[in-house]
Amino acid sequence: MRIAEIPERLLLQRLSSEGVGVDFGAARSRIRTKLPACARLIQAVYGGYVAEDPSGMFDVTVDLRRVRGIRGHVRPQCELVCDGIVEQEPFPLDTSLPLLEWGTNFALATRLFCYLLLHAGVVERGGRAIVMPAMPGSGKSTLTAALTLRGFRLLSDEFGVVRLQDARLLRMLRPLALKNESIDVIRRFESTAVIGPRFPKTRKGTVAHLAPLPSHVDARHEVADPALVVFPRFEPGAGVVLEPVRKTRAFARLAVNSFNYQALGPEAFEALAQLVDESSCWQLRYSDLGGAVKALGELLDETRPTEEGMRAVPRSLRVASRPPE
Amino acid sequence: MATKIPSVRVRITAVDGLLIRHFVDEAVVFDPVSWDAHLLNPAAIAVLELLLDAPRSESEVIEFLADALRVEEQPHAAAHAHRLIGELRSLGLIRPAECAATNANRRDP
Numbered sequence: 001m002r003i004a005e006i007p008e009r010l011l012l013q014r015l016s017s018e019g020v021g022v023d024f025g026a027a028r029s030r031i032r033t034k035l036p037a038c039a040r041l042i043q044a045v046y047g048g049y050v051a052e053d054p055s056g057m058f059d060v061t062v063d064l065r066r067v068r069g070i071r072g073h074v075r076p077q078c079e080l081v082c083d084g085i086v087e088q089e090p091f092p093l094d095t096s097l098p099l100l101e102w103g104t105n106f107a108l109a110t111r112l113f114c115y116l117l118l119h120a121g122v123v124e125r126g127g128r129a130i131v132m133p134a135m136p137g138s139g140k141s142t143l144t145a146a147l148t149l150r151g152f153r154l155l156s157d158e159f160g161v162v163r164l165q166d167a168r169l170l171r172m173l174r175p176l177a178l179k180n181e182s183i184d185v186i187r188r189f190e191s192t193a194v195i196g197p198r199f200p201k202t203r204k205g206t207v208a209h210l211a212p213l214p215s216h217v218d219a220r221h222e223v224a225d226p227a228l229v230v231f232p233r234f235e236p237g238a239g240v241v242l243e244p245v246r247k248t249r250a251f252a253r254l255a256v257n258s259f260n261y262q263a264l265g266p267e268a269f270e271a272l273a274q275l276v277d278e279s280s281c282w283q284l285r286y287s288d289l290g291g292a293v294k295a296l297g298e299l300l301d302e303t304r305p306t307e308e309g310m311r312a313v314p315r316s317l318r319v320a321s322r323p324p325e
Numbered sequence: 326m327a328t329k330i331p332s333v334r335v336r337i338t339a340v341d342g343l344l345i346r347h348f349v350d351e352a353v354v355f356d357p358v359s360w361d362a363h364l365l366n367p368a369a370i371a372v373l374e375l376l377l378d379a380p381r382s383e384s385e386v387i388e389f390l391a392d393a394l395r396v397e398e399q400p401h402a403a404a405h406a407h408r409l410i411g412e413l414r415s416l417g418l419i420r421p422a423e424c425a426a427t428n429a430n431r432r433d434p
Contacts, residue, residue, distance in 0.1 A: 247348035248364040255362060262360065266344060269355040269362055273346035 004047030021052030025171030025220035033064040048214035118160030123152035128227035133257040139234030142182040167274035175209040240291040250281035338380040338422035380422030
């Protein structure tokens, strides 16, 4: 049964006792909380997930709880206990969902060493993936969200999960965190998008979460082949500009953007080299979100693997559109 | 009696266990000791692969590079090779292979 289909009172009862298991694809989490407000939020953004049996094995168990003590009466706070340890500073009680999301991401990034984890948004179409590594503020999440609302399937907004033995991409399907202006940008881009409530004044400004589509959740165990590595950068007035990136430079930028490349050593090197080798690598500067989505779709269609490696893309595609004069 | 000072002919070789992956004409190299990865240009990767094949002297590396360079660049092969060897050594990708002592300087008593 999907979480959205569980009556709210029953969901809270489960969350506050043995917990609810959630399968993200490459990892599984067991969520517990006794906070009724948080249960409602979980139902909103995790509604498409199946409530898994909480008695099995999980990569992380998170318990979201109210901070006890006198301070809690003056300024109510919540904290996230991951596998019995509080790893984050407490958050205001009314921002329990952002704490759950960031805390879970942190826990996964510091626990999963069986995969190479890139800090990247990843989407796929037809089993061929676009990996979009980027620094915070580059527009990665906005672009990832827009792509998933235009026919691409979400693998992850935060983690590019690379299987070490063959460099295939796995899914880490988590609610997609939109920040500040990008919330309204995505609302305007697709009015039917299911976006949870806004949380103002968090450490990253105002945050809201885009719920993954149920069909994307159902595909959480499908793997994808690497096809494109795109380094996105939102740049006012840029229009849509795609420029090729040398593979050695792409390799270096991906390694720097990884959560655990240094810890995995030769296995990570081999997997990353294979991923880069099988991908066509590009820099995308954009200000036109719809144009960027269209250009990436065309680029993916035009870039087909051959026996000699990735075929060169027609020159006309290298600059999809010029910024307005 | 003259002091016997053997001439030393230092040969250099690539360190063991390097992982090299080629991307068109460039490459990335993984150092199994430091776990660092390095991006190498075509000249550096050519020299490194020459030294992976077998230990060489610097003069052999110069000769190899001179053959690979364009005619107008050939007079600079020695300086180029010297710089490349220095850079590869500072990255820890190559090391002295052996000290082959010869008695070429030996004078008969």
